[in-house]
Amino acid sequence: MDFERAKALCRSFPGATEDIKWGADLVFSVGEKMFAVTNNDSPANGMSFKVDDERFLELTDRPGIIPAPYLARAKWVYVEDGKALGDAEAEALLRRSYELVFAKLTKKLQREIGEPA
Template structure:
């Protein structure tokens, strides 16, 4: 997984925004709700994102993927090693992270984001 390519992919999702938070973190959100986070610095040293509850244990059992600090209770993982995920699998997981958060938005906000796309 190329962390910089993953960050670029997050920017392409409809309604996605990128903000600098906590002085060092690039946070990717939709409807002001976070779905992924990485180092703001280039090159990034890792990436965190939301996963489905049933995938959390499966992913954190892999080498190079740990429960995300402070966000593990919300089923977020932190990919520490680039080789832990292929680019295709990482893209699918990031797309799913976006979809999980998008699904929790109000219908009105979902429509507004859909109209902008």
């Protein structure tokens, strides 16, 4: 997983915004709801994102992926080692994180943003 490539992907999603929270964390959101978090370093050296409930245990059993601090109860994982995921799988997981969060937005807000690509 190339964290810089992952950040570029997050920026490409419809309605995605980014801002700095908690002093040093770069947060990607849609409809003001977070779907991915990384540090603001360049290059970044880790990333957290939401996953499907049924994938949480599978992913956190892999070396280099742990339950995300403070967000594990909401089924977020933290990829601490880029070698834990290939770029294609990372892209699919980030897209799914965006979709999971987008689906929780109001129908009105979903229409305003547009359908996920």
